[in-house]
Amino acid sequence: MRKLLLVFFIIFQSCSQISNRFAPKIGVIEINSVKDNALKIKIDVETSEGADAYIQYWTYTNTAQTDSVISYSLISREKNLHHFMLVDVNLNTKYNFNVVVQKKSLKRNSKTYDFSTTRKIPWVPYYRNTDSISNVKFDGYLHFHSRQIPGYLFITNGEGKLASYYKNEDNFKVSKWTNRETLLGILSNDTLHFTNGKKIIEYDKFGNTLLEIETGKDNIEHSFHHEVDLDENGNVMTLVYNERIMDLSAVGGTKTDTIKGDGILVLNHKKEVVWEWSVFDVMNPLDDKTILKSKKDWLHANSLFKDKQGDYYVSFRNISQIWKINGKTGKLIWKLGGTDGDFIMPEDAVFSGQHNIRINENNELVLLDNGNLRFKPGFKQASNRIKMLDINAGSQSRLLTISLDTIQMKAKAKDIVPFPKKYFTHSQGSAEYINDSLVVFCSTNTNRIVFTNKNGNVLGNMPLEYSTYRVQYLKALYDTSYVK
Amino acid sequence: MIEKKLIRVTTYCMFFICLVTLNSCSDDLEEELKGQLSESNISTESDATALIDGIYNGLLAGGWDYYASGVLARATDGITDVFILNDSKYRPLETYDWSDEDISADLWASIYTVVDRANWAILLIEGIDETAFKDVSREQLIAEAKFLRGLAYYDLTGLFGSVPLKLEPTQSDEVGLARTDLEAVYVQIEADFEYASTYLPGKSYTPGKASKGAAYGLLAKTQLRQLKWEEAGANIDNLIALGDYNLFTESNFLELFYESNVLDDEFIFSVMSLGESYSTASNHHLKFFTPWGYDTGWATVGLPVGIYNEIESEDERNEVYFEEYPYLYGGAIKNAIDDFGFAINRKFGSYNRDVTAPGTGYVAYQNYGISKMSVPVLRYSDVLLLKAEIENELNGPNTDAYNAINQVRNRSGLANLTEGLSSADFKAAVLKERAIELAGEGQRKDDLIRQGVFVSTLNQYALDQGYSVTITKDYQLMPIPRTELDLNPNMEPNPSNNF
Numbered sequence: 001m002r003k004l005l006l007v008f009f010i011i012f013q014s015c016s017q018i019s020n021r022f023a024p025k026i027g028v029i030e031i032n033s034v035k036d037n038a039l040k041i042k043i044d045v046e047t048s049e050g051a052d053a054y055i056q057y058w059t060y061t062n063t064a065q066t067d068s069v070i071s072y073s074l075i076s077r078e079k080n081l082h083h084f085m086l087v088d089v090n091l092n093t094k095y096n097f098n099v100v101v102q103k104k105s106l107k108r109n110s111k112t113y114d115f116s117t118t119r120k121i122p123w124v125p126y127y128r129n130t131d132s133i134s135n136v137k138f139d140g141y142l143h144f145h146s147r148q149i150p151g152y153l154f155i156t157n158g159e160g161k162l163a164s165y166y167k168n169e170d171n172f173k174v175s176k177w178t179n180r181e182t183l184l185g186i187l188s189n190d191t192l193h194f195t196n197g198k199k200i201i202e203y204d205k206f207g208n209t210l211l212e213i214e215t216g217k218d219n220i221e222h223s224f225h226h227e228v229d230l231d232e233n234g235n236v237m238t239l240v241y242n243e244r245i246m247d248l249s250a251v252g253g254t255k256t257d258t259i260k261g262d263g264i265l266v267l268n269h270k271k272e273v274v275w276e277w278s279v280f281d282v283m284n285p286l287d288d289k290t291i292l293k294s295k296k297d298w299l300h301a302n303s304l305f306k307d308k309q310g311d312y313y314v315s316f317r318n319i320s321q322i323w324k325i326n327g328k329t330g331k332l333i334w335k336l337g338g339t340d341g342d343f344i345m346p347e348d349a350v351f352s353g354q355h356n357i358r359i360n361e362n363n364e365l366v367l368l369d370n371g372n373l374r375f376k377p378g379f380k381q382a383s384n385r386i387k388m389l390d391i392n393a394g395s396q397s398r399l400l401t402i403s404l405d406t407i408q409m410k411a412k413a414k415d416i417v418p419f420p421k422k423y424f425t426h427s428q429g430s431a432e433y434i435n436d437s438l439v440v441f442c443s444t445n446t447n448r449i450v451f452t453n454k455n456g457n458v459l460g461n462m463p464l465e466y467s468t469y470r471v472q473y474l475k476a477l478y479d480t481s482y483v484k
Numbered sequence: 485m486i487e488k489k490l491i492r493v494t495t496y497c498m499f500f501i502c503l504v505t506l507n508s509c510s511d512d513l514e515e516e517l518k519g520q521l522s523e524s525n526i527s528t529e530s531d532a533t534a535l536i537d538g539i540y541n542g543l544l545a546g547g548w549d550y551y552a553s554g555v556l557a558r559a560t561d562g563i564t565d566v567f568i569l570n571d572s573k574y575r576p577l578e579t580y581d582w583s584d585e586d587i588s589a590d591l592w593a594s595i596y597t598v599v600d601r602a603n604w605a606i607l608l609i610e611g612i613d614e615t616a617f618k619d620v621s622r623e624q625l626i627a628e629a630k631f632l633r634g635l636a637y638y639d640l641t642g643l644f645g646s647v648p649l650k651l652e653p654t655q656s657d658e659v660g661l662a663r664t665d666l667e668a669v670y671v672q673i674e675a676d677f678e679y680a681s682t683y684l685p686g687k688s689y690t691p692g693k694a695s696k697g698a699a700y701g702l703l704a705k706t707q708l709r710q711l712k713w714e715e716a717g718a719n720i721d722n723l724i725a726l727g728d729y730n731l732f733t734e735s736n737f738l739e740l741f742y743e744s745n746v747l748d749d750e751f752i753f754s755v756m757s758l759g760e761s762y763s764t765a766s767n768h769h770l771k772f773f774t775p776w777g778y779d780t781g782w783a784t785v786g787l788p789v790g791i792y793n794e795i796e797s798e799d800e801r802n803e804v805y806f807e808e809y810p811y812l813y814g815g816a817i818k819n820a821i822d823d824f825g826f827a828i829n830r831k832f833g834s835y836n837r838d839v840t841a842p843g844t845g846y847v848a849y850q851n852y853g854i855s856k857m858s859v860p861v862l863r864y865s866d867v868l869l870l871k872a873e874i875e876n877e878l879n880g881p882n883t884d885a886y887n888a889i890n891q892v893r894n895r896s897g898l899a900n901l902t903e904g905l906s907s908a909d910f911k912a913a914v915l916k917e918r919a920i921e922l923a924g925e926g927q928r929k930d931d932l933i934r935q936g937v938f939v940s941t942l943n944q945y946a947l948d949q950g951y952s953v954t955i956t957k958d959y960q961l962m963p964i965p966r967t968e969l970d971l972n973p974n975m976e977p978n979p980s981n982n983f
Contacts, residue, residue, distance in 0.1 A: 025513040025515075026513060026515045027513035027514060027515065027516065028515075028516050028517075028518055029515070029516070029517050029518070030517075030518040030519040031517065031518070031519040031520070031521065032519040032520070032521070033520075033521045033525065034525075035525065035527065036525050036527060036528070036531075037525055038525045041521065046513065047513070048513065110515055111515065113517050115521055116521070117521070118521075118525070119655055120604075120653075120655060121525070121526075125534075125538070148534075148537075149530070149534075150530050150531070150534055169530055447546075465541075
């Protein structure tokens, strides 16, 4: 009987160790810097065969080290060699971390280690390190870029701290965080033009290049401008320039005049054209009385959006108009704004020189109304005397939400956030809601990212060293709901 | 019995299984941490040039400070008799009412920003592998950084005297440094310019980039501050001997300041502006030297009547400095001295934009934001006049001295300077020539101090202008900003902090 007890004791002992013994094991954990990027931390982990693994890392928010903010890497599943890249770390910060491995319900944490990030990266042209947004904390991130050579894409967190950056030897004109958690940019090797370039690049969030499309290669002749994004199928959609040679002698031009107009180009990741559209398909330049003046940049498309039904929306600055275009046939569905729009517009909904258009979840149109009087429908400067003064001296940019009644063909301004006049941006820029009480406004002309409440009162701002075409709010960089 | 045996067999089986489990299921993994994070990720030539560009960028401080927008010129020429400031914002500077200790605070901050960027650049570029450099050598890039750091300290010492000499980048919020002996700061400035003169190319394709000539010139100026005439003379001679520079004679003196001539080889070093847009890489300089009613300038400033009256009638520079001007609204001829109490100085103004906005009136006002105008830091006429002054100081008014000043006079249509002047008269003539030639370019204060006439000249000027103030040597240095004194317990005030 004593023997039996001993055996049971041993069985019990071994059972209690079984979960520990059976839990997947952790071998070498290797942590390394990434060349040319101070905010990417590479961690490779060796585990037992077929295990899931992730990194949890945290900073203490008080000196007693009782409160912490924990972040998680992506999860790596069913492997024995796991490669992680931490893409959400701040400069000059000490992080504690451990590796968590799991297989079925058996889980193991490694010992706790730590690493510290680089103190400063002064060659990154960033915003000035001020306390200017200490009153503006929010969940999520902002994405913007820096228009200089070398170019940078940035992601900052809700405290205004730099969380990630991506560098390119060329200059980012426009960039976008996509629905597939990748970053798209239009690149150019000059710093003269604001928003067009001859190359599109796509990075994954770890900084690896996924796709490069170049004008003049792969049978693509167009150059790209103002917008690049992925559609719901993961195809790249962008605005392009289309040149047409036309006889403009009837309006005082030459018989072979060149008109530079806009188009939409949709490409898959094999760089094959999936869909194409040109402004010349739906509008005749000869119908535009000012064509001789505007032929070098005819309507100036500056924003593109595709809705859930698959139709496109294009914003044209020069005519202060937004067009809805059938995503299959390319036919013009309606025109909003400008002098010949299809909707009845109350005065407070009239926009001019607008940017950054999209349809929100309530099926309303949201946009930055730059308020540039130069493009205001029907606006005429009064006299020579007034002409001496800046036409936009009293102008104001607004975040505008418009509800559209497409039966009665009536537009209505649903929400208006007027921004302070001193941050007026006559060109470029963006504005969107971060949450119900916080709005982010990119005032490109004043090199500022401005935060306001719903009434447009300033809560904080981030001064930028170099301008960005727009600023985009991101709820999260990736899904971490696997953590239970 | 059978039952008991069965239990025994079962238990032994389980025992065996447990043993097997305990030993065999454990693979050989031992937890271990490897690897480390490196401190710097800067590794390419473009990283290095971006660092250098960042320093240059600091000279314009976003377009509104340091060399931009006439800010430095106001704190140098603006306190002398060649630049009158009637704007409400700068009126206290003009009238020597410096009771606001932060009167030059923005300059202090923006110049130290340049110092810090240069320190970072030097540290980081030194850490880049030599093989990364192909188009330009590592030494040349470091030389550019050192030139710009030298220039920043040259400007800081001119404004504030002995200042904290900071040669390491700021990496934490450590308490600020105490003042360094002025002599030691000058040793460092000279060392930076000497390094620059060794490693920079003879002439850059643009005066916007530091060059050997610019380094010789600024080195000479640093030595002149210390009255080291002989050493300064040698460096001025080095600069002239490069043969890269000459006076602008292709057209009138006025056109030297046109946008189309920013690359002229009279300019040895300029702060250049890309003029990309109103807010990007534009320096707004053109808005801060002329009144609105003339060319839509934003500044009621100009050339004081005293110095204006000394300009000879046949002097071509009368195209730049003048009293009769066409009124913006309608073009009727008006008189600036009647309207503003000074003559207009149009070295920097909207109508010089022959590239970005050629024309006059409203035509010249449009494209406001786009100006590619430079801010000259060192011109060849400045160098020639220093040559004349140094020669006279060392050897009296000899042929070389006359030759140097006459080149500048002849260029503006003036006859040679009267021959046979005494050394003292020649000195006065050079001083006057420099005042007229360089008004608005920030040289006058150093000239007056160097020649020991700062106090006498400015008391006369204050009297002429009706400012009830007695100028002393204490006015040679601006107040240390109150912000700096509050934040930095190691910093001592200047006498002007007590005005």
